[in-house]
Amino acid sequence: MLIARLIADPDTLGDNLALAMELIEARGWDVAGAGMLEFCTNVLELELVEGDPAQVRAILDQCFPDSDLLLSHQPFSVPNLFVSDMDSTMIGQECIDELADFAGLKDRIAAITERAMQGELDFESALRERVGLLKDLPEAAIRQCLDERIRPMPGARTLVSTLKARGCHTVLVTGGFHSFADPVAEMLGFDRVVGNRLGLHDGVLTGGLVGGIVDSSVKKKVLLEETARLGEGTISLATGDGANDIPMIEAASFGLAYRAKPKARAAADGWIDRGDLTAILDLLGIARSDWVVD
Known part of the structure; x- marks a missing residue:
């Protein structure tokens, strides 16, 4: 059993559900049930007797753009x-990016952060490089950053x-x-x-x-x-x-x-x-x- 729950645009939900079921069934997988949850009426639940999770999620991603989704082989x-x-x-x-702004280095450090989060850079090396650039920044900047930037x-x-x-x-x-x-x-x-x-x-960052x-x-x-x-x-x-x-x-x-x-x-x-x-x-x-x- 594969269970999918999703939240999507209610105005297009019916048409998109019909298309998704058509694509799922075209692969030979039976949809055992489809309906909105009683206790969370904005959530659509689909139950499949079987199905490849990667392909099912690809179909749902295609049919329900800008959605919230969770797939599970076990009951929720x-x-x-x-x-x-x-x-x-x-x-x-990103705290380090905001803190870097107090050192006038936000753009430089943010670019490294983005590449690390995309998986393009080794995380530890990228972290140490960014922290090193913050050397001699006053500790007081952390409190100011928390108060002014972090939400x-x-x-x-x-x-x-x-x-x-x-x-x-x-x-x-x-x-x-x-x-x-x-x-x-x-x-x-x-x-x-x-x-x-x-x-x-x-009272200052060591860069380490x-x-x-x-x-x-x-x-x-x-x-x-x-x-x-x-x-x-x-x-x-x-x-x-x-x-x-x-x-x-x-x-x-x-x-x-x-x-x-x-x-x-x-x-x-x-x-x-x-x-x-x-x-x-x-x-x-x-x-x-x-x-x-x-």
């Missing part, structure tokens, strides 16, 4: 574990609060820095933070990092360790937008790409391209009356 349920990237996922900015993604607080209210353990894991991630996690309500630490001496690097392998390791700690039967949800999120997304029970780079989107079980982060709650089947809205 509220996850016990939520692990998320921070920059451009839980917040709308949560729409729906982030509601997503985290609602999952926690239903017993989900939440972890913010980032290739960014604790200087930003700790305040963001407190603001959004995450239970645990994993990130990198900027080197500081006498303290301790190990949080890269794609560490993100995956955190998800697997937390899953093991929570025990057998743990359902995990992971969200991210860049190439360094791919192993974590692939390892999760439900891996979602949020307004993501192409490689991350292609690796995920689904994507959020249309709505804000609360679309994840819709796709999981959590009724809006049960959302925790701050």
Whole structure:
């Protein structure tokens, strides 16, 4: 059984659904059911007796442009574990790019960030290069950047609060820095933070990092360790937008790409391209009356 849930333009939903079912059935796969969820009336659910997930998602991507989608071989349920990237996922900015603006280097550093997130550069080398360019920037710039530039993604607080209210353990894991991630996690309500630490001496950045690097392998390791700690039967949800999120997304029970780079989107079980982060709650089947809205 393959189950697909999606949110798309209601004005074209009927015609696009007919086309999708035609294309699916042309490949010899039976659609066992199709209809809107009773408790999330904006969500269309399709049940296939069988089907290749990659081909099914390609058909749905073709037929429902600008949609939110999640595919699963298992029944949908509220996850016990939520692990998320921070920059451009839980917040709308890339912290190192914004911090670089205070050093007059935003364009230069942002170009490196973009190539790293696209998977074109080795993450650790790109991170160390960017941090090195920030040498001698005053520590006070971090607080100013937080206050003036860093904002949560729409729906982030509601997503985290609602999952926690239903017993989900939440972890913010980032290739960014604790200087930003700790305040963001407190603001959004995450239970645990994993990130990198900027080197500081006498109130200025040293241009280096303290301790190990949080890269794609560490993100995956955190998800697997937390899953093991929570025990057998743990359902995990992971969200991210860049190439360094791919192993974590692939390892999760439900891996979602949020307004993501192409490689991350292609690796995920689904994507959020249309709505804000609360679309994840819709796709999981959590009724809006049960959302925790701050």
